[in-house]
Amino acid sequence: MRNFFKYIILRLVVLLLMLFLLDLLFTTIYAKKKGIRNKIEFVFQNSAKKYDYIFLGSSRVEYHVDTELIDKSIQKKSLNMGISGQDITETFLLLKLLINKNFKAKKYFIQLDESDFSLVNEKSFIGASYFMPYVDNDEVKNHLEKYDDDFFLDTKTPFYRYMNYGYKIGYRELLLKINNKTRREKFYIGLKPVLKDNKASYLFKDKYNNHLLNEIKSFAKAKNLELVFFTSPYYNPQKTATYKKFAKNNNIKQYIDSIKNAKYFKDSSHLNYLGARKFTEMFIRDFALEF
Amino acid sequence: MLFNSFEFLLFLPTFFLFYWFLFKKLRAQNILILVSSYVFYGWWDWRFLILILISTIVDYSIGILLDKEKKNKKRKYLLWVSLIFNLGLLAFFKYFNFFIDNWIEAWSSVGVVMHKSSLNIILPVGISFYTFQTLSYSIDVYKNKLKPTKNFIAFASFVSFFPQLVAGPIERATNLLPQFYKERTFKYELAVSGVKLIFWGLFKKIVIADNCAIYVNEIFGTYHEQSSLTLILGAVYFAFQIYGDFSGYSDIAIGTSRLFGFKLMRNFNYPYFSRDIAEFWRRWHISLSTWFRDYVYIPLGGSRGSKWMQIRNVFIIFLVSGFWHGANWTFVIWGGLNALFFLPLLLTNNNRKHINISTQNRLLPSIKEVLQIILTFSLTTIAWVFFRANTVNEAVAYILKIFGNQNLFHVDYLSGIERYSFEIVFLIPILCFFEWIYKKHETPFEGKCKRVNEAVILILLLVFGQFTNHSSFIYFQF
Numbered sequence: 001m002r003n004f005f006k007y008i009i010l011r012l013v014v015l016l017l018m019l020f021l022l023d024l025l026f027t028t029i030y031a032k033k034k035g036i037r038n039k040i041e042f043v044f045q046n047s048a049k050k051y052d053y054i055f056l057g058s059s060r061v062e063y064h065v066d067t068e069l070i071d072k073s074i075q076k077k078s079l080n081m082g083i084s085g086q087d088i089t090e091t092f093l094l095l096k097l098l099i100n101k102n103f104k105a106k107k108y109f110i111q112l113d114e115s116d117f118s119l120v121n122e123k124s125f126i127g128a129s130y131f132m133p134y135v136d137n138d139e140v141k142n143h144l145e146k147y148d149d150d151f152f153l154d155t156k157t158p159f160y161r162y163m164n165y166g167y168k169i170g171y172r173e174l175l176l177k178i179n180n181k182t183r184r185e186k187f188y189i190g191l192k193p194v195l196k197d198n199k200a201s202y203l204f205k206d207k208y209n210n211h212l213l214n215e216i217k218s219f220a221k222a223k224n225l226e227l228v229f230f231t232s233p234y235y236n237p238q239k240t241a242t243y244k245k246f247a248k249n250n251n252i253k254q255y256i257d258s259i260k261n262a263k264y265f266k267d268s269s270h271l272n273y274l275g276a277r278k279f280t281e282m283f284i285r286d287f288a289l290e291f
Numbered sequence: 292m293l294f295n296s297f298e299f300l301l302f303l304p305t306f307f308l309f310y311w312f313l314f315k316k317l318r319a320q321n322i323l324i325l326v327s328s329y330v331f332y333g334w335w336d337w338r339f340l341i342l343i344l345i346s347t348i349v350d351y352s353i354g355i356l357l358d359k360e361k362k363n364k365k366r367k368y369l370l371w372v373s374l375i376f377n378l379g380l381l382a383f384f385k386y387f388n389f390f391i392d393n394w395i396e397a398w399s400s401v402g403v404v405m406h407k408s409s410l411n412i413i414l415p416v417g418i419s420f421y422t423f424q425t426l427s428y429s430i431d432v433y434k435n436k437l438k439p440t441k442n443f444i445a446f447a448s449f450v451s452f453f454p455q456l457v458a459g460p461i462e463r464a465t466n467l468l469p470q471f472y473k474e475r476t477f478k479y480e481l482a483v484s485g486v487k488l489i490f491w492g493l494f495k496k497i498v499i500a501d502n503c504a505i506y507v508n509e510i511f512g513t514y515h516e517q518s519s520l521t522l523i524l525g526a527v528y529f530a531f532q533i534y535g536d537f538s539g540y541s542d543i544a545i546g547t548s549r550l551f552g553f554k555l556m557r558n559f560n561y562p563y564f565s566r567d568i569a570e571f572w573r574r575w576h577i578s579l580s581t582w583f584r585d586y587v588y589i590p591l592g593g594s595r596g597s598k599w600m601q602i603r604n605v606f607i608i609f610l611v612s613g614f615w616h617g618a619n620w621t622f623v624i625w626g627g628l629n630a631l632f633f634l635p636l637l638l639t640n641n642n643r644k645h646i647n648i649s650t651q652n653r654l655l656p657s658i659k660e661v662l663q664i665i666l667t668f669s670l671t672t673i674a675w676v677f678f679r680a681n682t683v684n685e686a687v688a689y690i691l692k693i694f695g696n697q698n699l700f701h702v703d704y705l706s707g708i709e710r711y712s713f714e715i716v717f718l719i720p721i722l723c724f725f726e727w728i729y730k731k732h733e734t735p736f737e738g739k740c741k742r743v744n745e746a747v748i749l750i751l752l753l754v755f756g757q758f759t760n761h762s763s764f765i766y767f768q769f
Contacts, residue, residue: 001311004482011486011745018749163758171714171754 016158023158026174030133035180037173039081040130043094044137048102052076056091057111059084060232063191064111064271066280073284079105083130085168088116088212093131093143095216099223100139109228110216112252113269114243117208129165191272195235195265202234202268208246233259233279235268258282292334294543295497302331303547310551317474321448324551328453332417335457339415342380347450349376350425354432354439354446366433373429377422384418389618417457419615423582425450428464430586437465445471454547458540460558460578467555475552484733485549491734492542493756494748499722500535501757502715503528511679514689522693529679530672531719534563537576542734561730563671563723564649566663568632569642571671579615583608598638605637606630621677621686628674648730714755721751 036042053076055065061082070078081094091110098108134140135155144151153160162170213229220227230253231243237256247254259265259282264275271279292298306327314323333340353373360366382390398404428449431437440446449468455461510517510525517525541558548555558578565571572580584593591604606627613626636642649664650656656664673690680686725735725744735744 001477001479003479004477007479007483008486014746015749018746018753022750022753159753163753163756166756166758 019158019160023162026159026162026169027133029174029177030169033177035177037177037181038130038168039083040094040097040134043097043101043103044134046101046103049079049104050077051079051103051105053078053107053109054098054103054105055080055082055109055111056094057082057232058086058091058113059270060113061109061111063266064232064276064279065109065283066273066276069277069280070284073281074287079103082111088112088216089143089147090131092212092216092219093140093147096139096143096219097137099225107226107228108220109230111232112213112229114204114208114231114256117210117213117243117246118205129161129168132161132165132169135161191266191270191276193266194272195262195267198262200262200268201236201238203238204240204243206239206242208243210246210250213250229253231256233257233271233275235262235265236260253286255279255282292331294540294547295493298334302327303550307550311477317472318444320475320551321444321471324448324453325444325451328448328451328456331453332451332456335416336413339413339418342384342415342418343421343451343456344447346377346380346422346425347447349373350429350450351440351443351446353429355441357429357432358439370429370433373426377426377429381418381422384413384415386618420459420461421450421456423461423579424464427461427582427586428468431464437468440468440472442472452548452553454544454553455555458537458544459576460541460544460556461582462555462578463582467553470553478552481549481552481554485546487734487736488542488546488549490546490745490748490752491736492539492544492546494539494752495535495542495722496539497756497758498535498751499718500532500539502718502755503532503535505757506715507532507679511689514685514692517692519693522689526672526676526679526689526693528715528719530563530668530675531722533675533678534559535722557733561648561726563668564664564727564730565667566645566649566660567636567641567667568629568670569636570645571667572629572633573646579612583612587611601637602634605633609633616678620683621680624683624686625674625677628677629671632670632674651731654728718751718755 030041034045036045053067053070055061055067055078059082061080062084063082065080065082067078067080070076081098083090083094086094091112095108095110131140131144132154135144141155144155148154150164154164155161166172216227219225229251231247233255234257240256243256244254246252259271259275259278264271264278266272266275292302306323310320310323314320329340329343332343350373353369357366357369360369428437428446432439445468448471449462449464452462452467507525507529510521510528514522514525538559545555545557556578558576560574560577562571562574565574588604588608591607592600593604594601609626609630610623611626613622613624613629616622616625633642636644649660676689677683677686680689725748729735729738732738735741735748
């Protein structure tokens with residue numbers, strides 16, 4: 001038995017060593033290699049930039065807000081910082097980083113999904129993977145400590161972050177980074193597919209809380225930022241009354257049922273590029289009307 | 292509880308320490324196995340523990356009654372009770388809705404409309420495996436191949452033994468049950484070989500199968516939009532997905548058992564190096580193939596009798612084996628296709644031509660062997676399309692699209708979405724390389740360069756392993 005324990009311990013030591021080395025390799029490449037693969041890298045590799053509008057949120061910003069159209073139509077400078085899979089806690093962190101790195105905008109538009117107000121666990125960081133190579137940054141570390149349930153594993157366990165969030169910062173992303181595969185600077189991505197199922201729908205919940213929203217508002221007040229909150233369209237949303245009331249009470253401009261035709265959607269919660277264009281035009285019109 | 296889960300990572304060492312340091316007596320160890328196995332299974336759904344318990348009690352009692360009963364007629368009745376009970380459980384939980392659906396469809400084809408009030412039956416994980424294991428016990432006792440046990444704890448532990456409870460290997464009572472009677476002592480070599488098997492199994496599951504699954508799901512989900520080459524790749528990837536998934540599970544199960552002094556039968560023996568379908572079936576899911584051979588094929592007459600009888604027996608065994616995998620015609624057709632591929636070998640008396648592994652004493656195969664291996668792999672891959680597809684129509688459409696596609700060689704799933712990258716293109720050859728070079732061994736961690744291989748596989752596991760998207764093992768659904 002003693003020999004067996006020796007055998008196991010030796011392998012555990014090798015495993016640990018390997019984890020350290022891999023962590024060092026991945027982190028160094030992400031930190032040192034120039035070229036922008038995602039929006040978090042964009043923030044870390046730049047500073048002191050000025051915009052008229054910066055849009056933050058999930059894929060429902062990334063795929064919905066055609067910033068090129070905004071810039072062309074109203075001669076403004078805008079930036080789409082939506083990240084697929086991102087929720088309210090991560091959007092909040094990205095906002096903090098932007099301020100920290102002196103990215104200035106006249107208005108920050110923050111897209112919040114109805115699911116952001118009904119999170120079962122407000123400390124889950126499933127979509128925030130792109131932040132993980134930067135856990136040594138104070139802003140990121142402090143935010144994760146407050147909002148990430150897996151803070152210890154994510155920040156103190158070597159290579160865990162690259163295994164756990166492999167989907168976004170694993171070897172695929174690393175190889176693309178090494179091969180200098182960069183992304184478009186404006187970051188907006190238009191989706192092509194058209195929703196095939198006309199009977200698709202999006203069911204809203206019946207309970208919401210504004211706890212995290214109030215924290216973002218307090219942060220904005222302290223930093224003297226002008227934030228505008230909005231919710232993008234859904235296809236065939238169901239049972240929306242509670243959310244509409246919640247949005248009104250919390251000053252969230254909601255577009256949830258503003259687009260109805262299936263030809264503008266990719267699925268029940270994502271517009272395709274046609275829908276994005278329509279939605280952005282709607283947005284531009286509303287700027288003139290309301291803001 | 293999944294082998295590739297965090298829970299199991301805690302469960303296994305805890306069980307190991309309790310087993311060897313706190314529960315040193317045989318009876319105490321068996322009780323620990325029993326309780327831990329029930330916890331392991333109950334982690335998925337504790338309600339179905341009752342099924343395992345009832346199955347255990349029924350076959351344990353039948354074993355004792357068979358031993359007491361001397362009259363052949365009554366012994367036969369007792370065997371029928373076991374058969375009806377075990378197969379009845381399987382029929383109800385696995386096939387009830389399938390039979391109802393087909394019954395209604397059959398009537399509707401002659402104009403009689405029937406309305407279905409379907410039952411929402413959940414398929415208990417592993418039911419196909421443990422019912423076959425207990426059935427083999429009753430049949431062996433009936434045939435006087437095995438003395439029935441009077442030790443209920445040992446028998447219950449045998450039925451529910453957690454490493455192989457949910458997806459095999461389907462152990463024979465004659466091999467596994469006696470191991471519960473004998474004092475078990477810790478053996479270094481056995482335990483180390485177990486660790487190596489677990490490690491190799493994890494590589495096959497987390498690196499090969501789970502990475503293939505990403506592409507397979509994408510390609511099979513959008514097969515109507517894909518080019519010929521993409522569809523071929525999709526089928527090949529599935530062949531490796533199911534191999535990595537199931538043989539990986541078996542390796543982990545066998546390796547885990549060895550940590551506790553148990554020896555389970557080998558379930559896979561490099562099947563994709565087979566030179567014909569008959570050899571493939573001697574190397575693929577060996578515990579199931581031999582189960583059907585011993586309890587269905589041989590009682591039917593096996594290879595004795597006329598050629599027609601032999602053909603009938605081969606078709607029965609493959610069709611039943613297909614149906615065992617799931618309540619869907621796709622599995623039956625998969626079985627039927629394998630029977631068809633087997634047929635030429637049977638008719639030419641070549642079905643036992645390749646008994647040993649190919650190129651046993653050579654590194655490189657001959658051109659003839661390479662062609663044989665490629666042909667066998669291609670045939671099994673065509674059959675896998677039916678295994679993977681949701682319906683027979685979908686499988687047929689998938690295969691027709693391969694041949695009737697204008698866009699023959701354009702691999703479009705690799706472009707467009709960056710997420711779909713290229714790792715499988717070299718991970719599969721790495722697997723094949725290690726298996727080919729070390730085919731005389733169980734894993735590449737024996738023989739030459741074993742330390743280097745351990746390091747290489749560890750790096751591949753950490754870098755290419757799917758740790759968050761880990762899927763359940765495919766064979767859990769059977």
